[in-house]
Amino acid sequence: MTEIPPHGLFRRWPLMGVAPDDSEDLRLKKAVMTITSTSIAFLAIFWGSFYIYNGYPFSGAIPLTYSVVSFSSTLHFFKTRHFAFFCFSQQLLILLLPYFLMWSLGGFANGSVVMIWAIFAPLAALFFIDLKAATRWMLAFLALLILSALFDQTFAAHARPMPAGLNTFYFLLNLGCGFILIAIMLYYFVKDRESAYTKLQQSETHIRELMLTDPLTDVANRRHLDSRMVMELSRQMRYGPPLSVILTDIDWFKRVNDTYGHAVGDTVLKAFADHLRDSLRVSDFVARYGGEEFVLLLPNTTIEDATALAERIRETTKQILFAQPELCMTASFGVTAARPGETMTEVLSRADEAMYQSKSQGRDRVSVLME
Template sequence: MAGLKRLFNKGWWVIPHPFQPEDLRYWRVKLMQNIQFILQLYTGIFFFLNIFLFDYLLMAAADAILFGGILALQIDLRKHLNIERSARLLIGIIVIFLGMYFVLAHGRNYSFIWFSMVPLLAFFLLGLRLGLYVSGGFLAALVAFIIWFSPQWPSYAINLPAVFNIALALVAVLTISRHYEKSREEAFNFLAKRNRELEVLARTDTLTQLKNRSHLDDVLEQELERAHRYQHELAVLILDTDHFKTLNDNYGHLVGDQVLKELSQVLSAQIRASDILGRWGGEEFLVIAPNTDEEGAVELAEKIRIAVAEHRFTEQKLHLTVSIGCTDCLDEDTIISIVQRADNGLYQAKHDGRNCTRLGKAARAAVH
């Protein structure tokens, strides 16, 4: 199957183009390419069948005209890739040929079954409005023709040409319908993928790839609600880099950005799988630690602080320290109150000389 697909994707019928599957133009070009190939194959086969088997010389001439028109259109599309013009010309050629075919055949051999192709092609290639005008006008004209002339036609049984018409027309409708569904599925998958990417971007800090402030607010609200409902422990840590402005001034913002990226990796390596880490803003980071009491919060903060102090950042082997404020959850806590208490601990750590951990206002002890 794969080899047949590769073979089908090479040949005179292939239209080179730069479009990707998520672009509607990709599917319009692909459909025109396939329709042109099918029509060339169809008219080529029926040209000989109408001459040597069915003895329909006028239909053989119509087949030859259609084959030439499709070939000219194919050459033009390959050369100019004017999709709108080619789509209109293709629909025009098909409508004219089907009209000629029906008139010449006098409705014999169930030739009218080919009309079902017109709306499918017209809507996809021309759009809703123009597709409605073209297919509606074409079908109305043919219905009027049938009403006017059909009383003069003899009845036709199912014969070999009729079987050919019915079978090939049904295959064509099936092929076009599959093409439409595949393009719709590709478009849906593309939009779903883009939505997932946008969702990730909406909750991710672009520099560190950690959770951003907005997403941290949502997570903290959920964890607070869970802690209150089930009487679980919960701790919050806020940490800030020490003298980061001096580092930026001495080494530049690009190095500063690289330091923040490495810092996010160091922090991620120290927390537990159940903890939530994010960039709170600037050079501040927030850790939400479920099922963690005050003592556990201090222990986690110290583990982080020591790991950062021992790490050497970037190629310059820079030394960096962090100050950390932490607190556990109280029964009456809200997002504002618990973050404020952790922030008070951070302020105290800065005041006490940096590179240390301090509990918030309700702290009973300081850690050195």
């Protein structure tokens, strides 16, 4: 078996209880619980040794025993992947440890500060399970607190008082280490939630773009055109700026497919869509209407300016080059202007009629229809 380098083991340790089919949320919970329980177990070794060094061997044995049981629970979790049992055992250990330690030190006078560690039981339940479980663990914490108060005098009578300076030192160490671990738990959860929220937003944006974009030409699709046109017509109705519409259709497109194949036909569609998009302002809008037809929405544009734009696009369309030297693309255009109060169907119908005039008159031309 290949020996794992120390830094590799350190990185893999939080994930050793993770199963391949675990969700991202469950993976995070397992990793954070493993990190937290392992950190507390190592700290317990320190506390136990420190208590023994300062003349409290029985009190020192309690956190040392906790460490052994906690590590055993963690290894059992790695072997079985039973996360629910792992959570329960670690919560029970961290709930009982502070009380046993406090009772051995003589009650609240010497050991009240260790109570901060018991807070990890309901806090862990809140993070890893739910609010109902956290409430139950908090009630258990309060029950043990009341029990401690009832027997406080008894505990104090059988314990050696701790020097004031040492008591203060323990207070600062417990408080500092406890809050650091709480901060680590919060950091991991908040960071993960922020990351998950960002990924969700990106996924929603991507899905929305896919829903509103034509996959072949990468311009807006019919669904997007419908919503955008309703918005532009409403804006025109409210504020009164001119709104011009151009409907354009590639000439003899069926011949392109029949002669060169659909792959070349797709290339022609993409090239024309790119050309239309490059010819517009940022405020303008282009969408694939269907087949080889495209619609251009031109807010704040008069019918005269829209006609001039259509003529420029028509002329430059013939300059688009393809791998087939003999292939030359032309397009027909129908131009109209929306009147306040008109529906989308009425405007597009008139633009389609104008484009039909261009087709019937020989193609590769611009026709304008206002009535």
